[in-house]
Amino acid sequence: MSLVWLLVIPLLGGLAAWPAARLHKHAPRLISLAALALDLAICWPLLHAAPGSWLAQFTCPWIPAFGMDFRLGLDGMSWLLTMLTLLLGMFSIIVSWREITARQGFFHANLMFSLAGTIGVFIALDMFLFFYFWELMLVPMVLIIAIWGHENRRRAAIKFFLFTQGSGLLILIAILALAFLHQRVTGTLTFNYFALLQTPPSGELGFLTMLGLFIAFLVKLAGFPVHVWLPETHTEAPTAGSVILASILLKTGAYGLLRFVVPLAPVAAHAIAPVALWLGAASILYGAVLAYGQSDLKKLIAYTSISHMGFILIGIFVFNTLAWQGVIMLLVAHGVSTGALFIIVGSIQNRLHTRDLGRMGGLWTDLPRLSAFGTFFILAAMGLPGLGNFVGEFLILRGAWPVSPLVTSVAAIGLIPAALYSLIAVQRAFHGSADTTRHAPDFDPRETAMMLALAAAIIWLGVYPQPVLNIAAPAYSVDPSAFPRHAGEGRHPRLYFDIPVSRA
Amino acid sequence: MNLQAATPLLILAVATGLLLLIIAIRRAYLLAAGATTLALLAALLSLPYAAAATAPAFPGVFTFNAQSLGFIGLILASALLVLLIAIPYWPAATPVPREEFSLLLLIGTLGAVALAASTSFAALFLGLETLTLTMIGLVAYPRYRPQAEEAALKYLILSGMSSGFLLFGIGLIELACNSLNFAEILRFTAPDAPTQAMLLAGLAMIAVATGFKLSVVPFHIWVPDIYGGAPAPSAAYVAVIPKLAVLAVLIRLLPTAPLSHGLITAITVVAMLSMLGGNLLALRQGNIKRLLGYSSIAHLGYLLVAILAAGAIGRIAVMFYLVTYALTMIGAFGVIAALSSGAEASDLDKTTDLRGLFWTRPAAATVMTVVMLSLAGIPPAIGFIAKMYIFAAGVHTALWNLTSVMAASTVIGLFYYLNVILMMSMKPGEAAPRTLRLPMLSRLAMAAIFLPVLGFGIAPQPLIAALKAVFG
Numbered sequence: 001m002s003l004v005w006l007l008v009i010p011l012l013g014g015l016a017a018w019p020a021a022r023l024h025k026h027a028p029r030l031i032s033l034a035a036l037a038l039d040l041a042i043c044w045p046l047l048h049a050a051p052g053s054w055l056a057q058f059t060c061p062w063i064p065a066f067g068m069d070f071r072l073g074l075d076g077m078s079w080l081l082t083m084l085t086l087l088l089g090m091f092s093i094i095v096s097w098r099e100i101t102a103r104q105g106f107f108h109a110n111l112m113f114s115l116a117g118t119i120g121v122f123i124a125l126d127m128f129l130f131f132y133f134w135e136l137m138l139v140p141m142v143l144i145i146a147i148w149g150h151e152n153r154r155r156a157a158i159k160f161f162l163f164t165q166g167s168g169l170l171i172l173i174a175i176l177a178l179a180f181l182h183q184r185v186t187g188t189l190t191f192n193y194f195a196l197l198q199t200p201p202s203g204e205l206g207f208l209t210m211l212g213l214f215i216a217f218l219v220k221l222a223g224f225p226v227h228v229w230l231p232e233t234h235t236e237a238p239t240a241g242s243v244i245l246a247s248i249l250l251k252t253g254a255y256g257l258l259r260f261v262v263p264l265a266p267v268a269a270h271a272i273a274p275v276a277l278w279l280g281a282a283s284i285l286y287g288a289v290l291a292y293g294q295s296d297l298k299k300l301i302a303y304t305s306i307s308h309m310g311f312i313l314i315g316i317f318v319f320n321t322l323a324w325q326g327v328i329m330l331l332v333a334h335g336v337s338t339g340a341l342f343i344i345v346g347s348i349q350n351r352l353h354t355r356d357l358g359r360m361g362g363l364w365t366d367l368p369r370l371s372a373f374g375t376f377f378i379l380a381a382m383g384l385p386g387l388g389n390f391v392g393e394f395l396i397l398r399g400a401w402p403v404s405p406l407v408t409s410v411a412a413i414g415l416i417p418a419a420l421y422s423l424i425a426v427q428r429a430f431h432g433s434a435d436t437t438r439h440a441p442d443f444d445p446r447e448t449a450m451m452l453a454l455a456a457a458i459i460w461l462g463v464y465p466q467p468v469l470n471i472a473a474p475a476y477s478v479d480p481s482a483f484p485r486h487a488g489e490g491r492h493p494r495l496y497f498d499i500p501v502s503r504a
Numbered sequence: 505m506n507l508q509a510a511t512p513l514l515i516l517a518v519a520t521g522l523l524l525l526i527i528a529i530r531r532a533y534l535l536a537a538g539a540t541t542l543a544l545l546a547a548l549l550s551l552p553y554a555a556a557a558t559a560p561a562f563p564g565v566f567t568f569n570a571q572s573l574g575f576i577g578l579i580l581a582s583a584l585l586v587l588l589i590a591i592p593y594w595p596a597a598t599p600v601p602r603e604e605f606s607l608l609l610l611i612g613t614l615g616a617v618a619l620a621a622s623t624s625f626a627a628l629f630l631g632l633e634t635l636t637l638t639m640i641g642l643v644a645y646p647r648y649r650p651q652a653e654e655a656a657l658k659y660l661i662l663s664g665m666s667s668g669f670l671l672f673g674i675g676l677i678e679l680a681c682n683s684l685n686f687a688e689i690l691r692f693t694a695p696d697a698p699t700q701a702m703l704l705a706g707l708a709m710i711a712v713a714t715g716f717k718l719s720v721v722p723f724h725i726w727v728p729d730i731y732g733g734a735p736a737p738s739a740a741y742v743a744v745i746p747k748l749a750v751l752a753v754l755i756r757l758l759p760t761a762p763l764s765h766g767l768i769t770a771i772t773v774v775a776m777l778s779m780l781g782g783n784l785l786a787l788r789q790g791n792i793k794r795l796l797g798y799s800s801i802a803h804l805g806y807l808l809v810a811i812l813a814a815g816a817i818g819r820i821a822v823m824f825y826l827v828t829y830a831l832t833m834i835g836a837f838g839v840i841a842a843l844s845s846g847a848e849a850s851d852l853d854k855t856t857d858l859r860g861l862f863w864t865r866p867a868a869a870t871v872m873t874v875v876m877l878s879l880a881g882i883p884p885a886i887g888f889i890a891k892m893y894i895f896a897a898g899v900h901t902a903l904w905n906l907t908s909v910m911a912a913s914t915v916i917g918l919f920y921y922l923n924v925i926l927m928m929s930m931k932p933g934e935a936a937p938r939t940l941r942l943p944m945l946s947r948l949a950m951a952a953i954f955l956p957v958l959g960f961g962i963a964p965q966p967l968i969a970a971l972k973a974v975f976g
Contacts, residue, residue: 063889065820065968066896103863128892135883142922147929154926161922165882166915172892173911176899 014112021105053474174212210268220253239346283310284414326395333388351440362434388461519543575752590737655733673709731797740837778805860932
């Protein structure tokens with residue numbers, strides 16, 4: 001039941017925040033913040049709620065005519081991503097405190113609806129319910145970009161909408177095909193994830209089904225060559241929108257690949273792995289090279305996301321636990337570091353009214369705290385050892401090496417332009433001399449506290465990553481004993497080889 | 505003669521006569537509108553009574569089985585919804601008498617009910633012409649609007665031509681089969697029956713007339729002009745009621761009719777062209793009523809996919825889609841009607857007129873958003889479930905070509921639906937909104953649209969169960 005509350009509370013919070021703007025200008029902010037804090041209080045204890053890989057679950061019939069259930073389940077991976085969603089959701093509300101002044105009731109309602117949809121994506125275990133949430137998180141985000149975004153917001157919103165919706169249709173057709181293939185084998189129509197695991201589709205149809213899911217999730221992950229929506233969308237969105245887009249929504253693509261593509265169609269996933277690996281390597285290089293050429297700081301960060309998601313793609317499709325651990329690690333660390341970077345760029349834009357690197361320079365003298373945090377998070381994103389992103393990228397490369405040394409080498413080459421664009425961004429934005437005198441205030445205590453929390457998280461992830469790895473570990477091998485088995489199944493859905501993970 | 509099964513038809517017929525009398529005795533807008541509402545409600549509520557009938561009424565002319573009564577219920581409910589949006593649309597300042605609008609609506613509904621239940625070409629033609637002629641009146645009702653008169657004239661000529669085709673076809677068929685009854689004619693089309701050129705020609709002509717009534721490509725040219733010129737409530741009526749009535753006959757007959765391979769190919773091509781054509785043509789529209797016209801062409805194309813995907817899923821998919829289509833089309837025109845006034849020279853129907861609606865009239869904008877999401881097939885609106893249903897039917901019967909064309913055209917369609925939503929979310933323009941508060945009845949109509957569109961989008965099971973009980 002607590003999983004239902006996890007979904008309902010942000011929805012109610014959004015509904016309450018909408019008209020609350022009439023009462024007081026802070027009312028929508030406080031209501032949204034309180035709702036997310038309450039959600040966090042519900043989500044946190046779930047980690048130790050139950051033994052086994054499924055921490056919590058909930059099922060009730062939804063559309064029995066199609067065998068669709070309202071089936072929710074939370075395992076370690078879902079828990080991590082839900083926590084990430086809630087935390088960065090709270091940060092994006094805090095960062096909008098000054099930035100969003102117009103129609104903030106509606107803004108916070110959209111923000112909360114989008115977050116609720118994202119949480120739904122992470123905990124839905126009925127394929128159709130998953131798709132429902134997948135679509136649900138989109139429209140509020142489009143409105144956030146379209147109403148509160150920067151100069152080219154309309155174009156960016158439409159692009160984002162078309163790409164995500166179009167790929168969504170692929171998911172719909174693929175899950176319908178999966179369900180009907182299952183029906184052909186067992187005689188029952190169901191969209192239950194665990195039932196569908198028992199009947200991996202085979203042959204050409206199975207491959208096409210998997211391909212549909214793969215492309216759709218690749219679009220969401222913004223992998224090369226279907227990344228084209230990302231730079232514009234992330235750049236034009238308001239800061240809170242960019243944070244949620246980069247830190248959370250990108251992760252739904254990776255989550256879909258890990259949760260659905262790999263276990264549901266293992267044969268087909270293995271068949272497409274070489275392509276996926278090269279696409280990952282291409283994303284790394286392409287994102288890094290293009291980030292190097294940007295003069296808009298926000299766009300630069302957007303392109304680095306493409307680069308980092310390339311690592312994720314490689315990590316998923318080398319099919320070993322080491323790399324998958326790296327993927328989870330990088331998902332969380334990238335969420336934190338990129339979220340922080342977008343917050344910093346938003347702060348710079350609020351103060352200087354520009355995102356152009358050419359017009360920054362010398363910020364360190366005027367805004368020392370902002371610049372210090374900016375440098376820190378750019379270095380974190382670059383993969384500086386000791387910080388969270390390094391652990392993720394290292395594990396992925398380490399796991400990929402035995403599978404494909406060539407792809408791993410190419411991916412590792414991508415670290416060179418990464419160092420280049422990071423250092424150049426630091427140098428152009430924060431160092432040098434300012435060409436104008438600025439009277440912008442430095443980070444206030446609210447912003448400093450937020451940054452300190454994010455910095456602490458990234459350091460903790462880098463220095464002591466084992467807890468995160470342990471939490472996510474059970475997700476790599478689907479444990480059939482946790483859920484009732486589907487009638488007539490024979491195949492044990494244990495996937496691939498297991499590398500023992502210490503469970504402290 | 506046992507007439508129990510025909511109760512809804514009889515109620516509408518008697519009510520039409522009574523309404524004429526009422527208007528003749530005392531001209532009062534709300535009285536006439538109220539009487540029409542009562543008549544439609546009474547006919548709707550009489551459906552269970554009619555369904556309980558044991559003996560057929562008017563055998564050989566009409567069929568009142570569960571399926572046709574289900575369609576009649578859908579027609580009556582849609583007519584009620586259109587009436588609900590039409591009543592506040594005509595203010596006291598309307599330069600023409602307002603009472604006859606409800607009268608025309610009632611007569612048209614009578615024709616639609618007759619058409620939906622017809623089982624012989626005589627009844628079919630009678631019902632269709634009753635419906636078509638009153639629709640011309642409905643379109644031209646604000647005769648002080650040149651664009652309405654133009655639309656009505658166009659509709660008169662084009663529907664006259666399609667009626668001509670239909671009548672010619674009926675004549676040829678009658679010559680070939682010596683009967684006007686559907687069941688007897690269908691016997692001649694069985695695969696083992698000798699092919700008759702005359703019968704074939706007759707059926708082809710009827711297919712053209714049907715294509716015109718359903719406004720599928722390539723018989724769609726009239727749609728945007730008529731929808732654009734008609735006042736919003738009439739456009740809603742034209743968009744929904746005749747299609748429901750014609751589909752009622754088609755869907756009743758199709759399972760019993762042996763479809764030749766060629767015919768299936770023809771319907772497939774028409775469906776693909778309608779989906780792509782409707783959505784592509786809507787892309788550059790700046791007028792919402794015309795945009796909805798093109799959108800309805802595309803939606804009929806989707807519906808044809810479900811019709812082609814025979815089987816249990818396909819059947820319920822068709823019905824679910826029809827309910828969704830009726831609800832959302834009336835809903836979209838309803839929002840325009842609520843924002844406009846019949847007394848003025850034109851409706852508030854430019855896309856740019858909706859600019860900033862979220863901030864000037866948030867309730868209407870919210871309803872419009874949900875309706876647009878439904879038309880685009882995005883949760884949490886009912887259109888999402890309807891689209892899923894059609895995709896399920898298509899995937900289930902492995903109609904891969906149609907399904908992929910539908911997916912592609914859905915993506916194209918997203919663009920213009922989103923455009924409307926984005927337009928409403930922009931900053932309000934210079935022009936001040938005409939009225940800031942909606943009248944009570946308009947608000948009621950908005951609620952009557954909003955609640956089912958959202959409710960059945962979140963929990964569709966009650967509707968599915970009801971449709972299965974009636975049509976399954």
